[in-house]
Amino acid sequence: MSYAWHWEVLLQPAASGTDTYLGWMLSGLKLTLMLSLSAWLMALLLGTLLGVLRTVPRWSGVAAVYVELFRNIPLLVQLFIWYFVLPELLPATWGDAYKQLNPYLQQFLAAWVCLGFFTSARVCEQLRSGIEALPPGQKNAGLALGLTLPQTYRLVLLPMAWRLVLPPLTSEFLNIFKNSAVASTIGLLELAAQGRQLVDYTAQPYESFIAVTVFYMLINIVVMTLMHQLEQKVRVPGYGK
Amino acid sequence: MTRRLAMLFALCWLALPALAQEPTLKKIRDSGSITLGHRESSIPFSYYDDKQQVIGYSQEIMLKVVAAIKAELKLSALQIKMVPVTSQNRISLIQNGAIDIECGSTSNNTERQKQVSFSNSLFVIGTRLLTRTSSGVKDFSDLAGKNVVTTAGTTSERLLRRINEEKKLGMSIISAKDHGESFLTLETGRAVAFMMDDALLYGELAKAKKPGDWVVVGTPQSREAYGCMLPKDDVAFKKVVDEAIARVMSSGEAEKIYSRWFLNPIPPKGLNLNFPLSDDMKALYKNPNDKAFE
Amino acid sequence: MMSYDFDWSSIPGALPFLWQGMQVTLQITLMAILVGIVWGTLLAMMRLSKQRWLSWFAAGYINLFRSIPLLLVLLWFFLILPRLLEGVPGITPGTDLRLSSAMVGFALFESAYYAEIIRAGILSIPKGQQAAAFALGMNYRAAMRFVVLPQALRNMLPLLLTQAIILFQDTSLVYVSALADFFGAAYKVGDRDGRLVELLLFAGAVYFILCYSASSLVNYLSKRMKA
16 A cells, blocks of 8 residues: 555545635644643643742642642543543532533633643742742842732742743743643544544545644744743843853 | 664655555465454443453454454464554554454445445444433434534544534534443433444443433434455455355354344343344345445 | 442452553553663764764754654554554564554653753763863763763753653553553543543552652652762
């Protein structure tokens, strides 16, 4: 069996509806972007909160348990638990409310929460090391100026820590796009899932896979370029390189 | 060194689409082995028992076919390799030669015939719905605006999408990865109904925690013939397989196999599907053929 | 009130199968660690090499694998390796290649990550060390082998081990190639018996216990190394 390349298949009308197969792929790309960006937002918020707690002696234990929990279970297993198991453990009314949602929304929500929580544990650890890398004098100076502890964090420590940990956060940001591909396993039709679906529908496995691979590489390049520019902009003079 | 390695990679890459595939029988004779594709949870056609042995109606017939191939090639020994497949990858695996034959619960249709060949049919099913006795769903028209689950990559999935568009039912269709996952989706209340081949629905029903809560309903949306998938246009191989299946059916063996899997308790938990032999099946046993219904 | 009615009865009978799955998981992990470190070290050295085409090749390789999802890499290898090997004598197309394709895909993918860790490790060794080795009459190979790499490896050990734990978790993704690794086995039992919920929780608990113990051990070791 020799392989016949048919790149034009991507422009043919898809099996159902009026869209082309390339259109399917672009809709997958859109979902991948939406999922990753919204999960990143959640990870940043939650991760910051936890990162701060992690450096406050009284709360550090709670945050540590959280981090260990989300770091030591494979992402795929976490996703399946969020999607299949959690709705069964919730109070029946909540679980039922979730299950009555549109199925695509259910898949998206499960993947979003899963990626958000998973990544927040990583953001938390990065931020903690950022805060701990600051000289203790900064915190003391903030407190000595009459700022409360929350104010010290908000006005002094976090702005510095954020700028310090931006490079490692960039790699977590890149990871979230790649990790979002696991959402295909619960049926969310994001980029990787569209690639697989195209293999079934077009019987041209290489074309669809090459196209999907190129899309992921493009995401990577765009994100890296943007983050690099941001890093340049917010670099703290005199810190690091 | 590395450069040469890189060149080699590049060459393999270029050469890859051009590799030729041998006829299956020759391949089996030369290697002394055959690779069978099977399902993991298509109860009772092809699935694992408690010892992770593949068992089932289609599996039993596939082994008869293997015996016939062995006799045809006059081999003293034939090594059997088993590869589990899913609804989604089974066609690719036949196409890329990773498996020689797959007998499970694959419907023979003209669209798939463009990619693979099919043997004489093993089974004839109708696509129907599994739902809770208390759901009030009696037929497809009752599904308007509801969540309905089916297994990804199956003909039911395409049919359901088509019905949804043609009749403007506004259903939300959930495509689960395997039948067990589909049933979980149904059992946990995410979907009101599970559309699938009736025989498979009886299989899932038998697994339920309370089988009495479930019922198979609805006018069959299609009749489909299951066949073994074979590499496309390998005439000699198909002939051996077809003859073996026809022999099993005309000798009355097939009916015994049927009763073992559909009318008696089956592993792993001693469930009984109680799925009586249909008229379509009787006609098939009387007159084995490889016709697709659509 | 929880609405779910748990039934754990599937697990005891399935333990031998689950253990088989765990062996597959461990096999893939070990293979990927070994290949990853060896091939990763080579890649890191190429990346740092003054030969431009060597460093370009390594950079291209590393960036390619680091920019696409592991899941996609595994699907690629699952689809392609069988075709690629059709031409190799002794391997018939029928050979069950899922395990080997998963191993190869994993090893090649993880090498890119190991390469970056090892590159950082090599860069962490002061330039003067290499210069001193050269001054002692060592050539590049000897300087790397006896002076730079041993120290770099020691510095990187905690990171390498942490990466190994991540890798162990990532093996669960071979689920996409229908391979029965530990997670795949758990999923299959759950799917067959209609007890997915129970099996998923069980799998999660097992992974947690193993990974948590391993990472505690790594923390302990790296503290002791510093002391």
